[in-house]
Amino acid sequence: MPGKAIKRILRKPVDHLRRLRTRKLIDRIRSHGDSRISAVGRALSDTLSGNLKEEDRESMGLIEQRRTGLLRSTDEIDVIDYGAGNPDSMRSKEEMAGGVHARRKVSDVCGASKPPFWCVFLYRLLRELGCSSCVELGSCVGISAAYQAAALNNNGMGTLRTLEGCPEIARLAEETIKGLGLENTTVITGPFNETLEGVLSESSPVDFFFNDGHHDHDAVLDYFRRSLPFLSREAVIVFDDISWSPGMRSAWTEIEEDDHVAASFDLGEIGIALIGSGSGSGSRFRIHLGSLMKQWQSPGGSE
Numbered sequence: 001m002p003g004k005a006i007k008r009i010l011r012k013p014v015d016h017l018r019r020l021r022t023r024k025l026i027d028r029i030r031s032h033g034d035s036r037i038s039a040v041g042r043a044l045s046d047t048l049s050g051n052l053k054e055e056d057r058e059s060m061g062l063i064e065q066r067r068t069g070l071l072r073s074t075d076e077i078d079v080i081d082y083g084a085g086n087p088d089s090m091r092s093k094e095e096m097a098g099g100v101h102a103r104r105k106v107s108d109v110c111g112a113s114k115p116p117f118w119c120v121f122l123y124r125l126l127r128e129l130g131c132s133s134c135v136e137l138g139s140c141v142g143i144s145a146a147y148q149a150a151a152l153n154n155n156g157m158g159t160l161r162t163l164e165g166c167p168e169i170a171r172l173a174e175e176t177i178k179g180l181g182l183e184n185t186t187v188i189t190g191p192f193n194e195t196l197e198g199v200l201s202e203s204s205p206v207d208f209f210f211n212d213g214h215h216d217h218d219a220v221l222d223y224f225r226r227s228l229p230f231l232s233r234e235a236v237i238v239f240d241d242i243s244w245s246p247g248m249r250s251a252w253t254e255i256e257e258d259d260h261v262a263a264s265f266d267l268g269e270i271g272i273a274l275i276g277s278g279s280g281s282g283s284r285f286r287i288h289l290g291s292l293m294k295q296w297q298s299p300g301g302s303e
């Protein structure tokens with residue numbers, strides 16, 4: 001009992017110290033000599049502080065309106081899921097390759113989209129990096145794709161190809177993209193196994209690869225290795241849900257240790273791998289965003 005009371009008293013100062021330490025680390029990353037590393041630092045600190053331009057806020061507001069509409073939808077669609085299901089689903093390779101059929105509410109499907117914090121971070125990262133050719137694995141209903149496309153649009157350059165296995169979900173992603181007038185983005189429908197190679201070759205050299213589809217150890221490593229020949233010399237790969245399951249965690253550890261990865265960032269939920277070599281070679285950053293994220297307020301008005 002006294003232990004619990006002491007913990008409760010100490011929670012606030014401990015959280016405060018953690019936030020200070022994390023802010024210091026992010027400041028250090030911001031002023032790093034390697035341009036890609038400092039770009040990640042700026043994207044993170046601007047996301048956390050809400051330091052956004054008016055045009056950024058406008059784009060984000062429109063995308064969040066679309067998200068809200070989908071989350072309120074009472075429609076149902078036929079879904080084919082080629083992914084890993086839940087962390088405890090234990091789907092076999094055959095099940096994932098054949099796809100699992102179900103009828104689902106659009107609102108539930110939309111619930112798998114990245115929350116605003118991470119979408120704003122992706123957006124800021126792309127604004128900082130100024131990429132030309134981008135690929136996303138896992139469009140879902142097009143929310144994270146719309147953030148990336150809007151960043152490229154506001155940069156005045158760049159295209160995005162986003163891949164989705166389920167035709168009905170891909171149709172919603174297309175509606176999202178078209179409805180927002182984002183002409184720099186194409187949705188490609190079909191299982192990644194069948195579409196990835198062709199898309200990578202059309203998009204080569206790929207500057208930015210957001211891997212948010214198939215949350216399975218072997219699949220993540222397979223897509224990573226297959227993407228390597230098509231990446232630009234200084235490509236950036238963002239892996240989502242690296243802590244989703246023990247398999248995803250160990251896939252991320254293998255990626256961090258891969259010889260093609262010059263530097264990496266472990267942000268708990270997502271991992272960022274900088275390909276190639278550079279002044280930051282060998283750097284591995286671990287950033288605990290926990291209590292800073294709790295205080296965060298969405299610029300788009302939701303969450």
Ligand SMILES: C[S@@+](CC[C@H](N)C(=O)[O-])C[C@H]1O[C@@H](n2cnc3c(N)ncnc32)[C@H](O)[C@@H]1O
Pocket residue numbers: 080081082083084112113114115137138139140141142143144145163164165166169190191192193212213214215
């Ligand atoms: C987590 S959701 C993507 C969320 C989206 N990036 C966002 O934040 O707005 C993953 C999507 O990948 C698709 N997917 C998973 N595994 C796949 C595979 N092997 N082939 C094709 N699509 C797949 C699923 O249908 C699902 O819509």
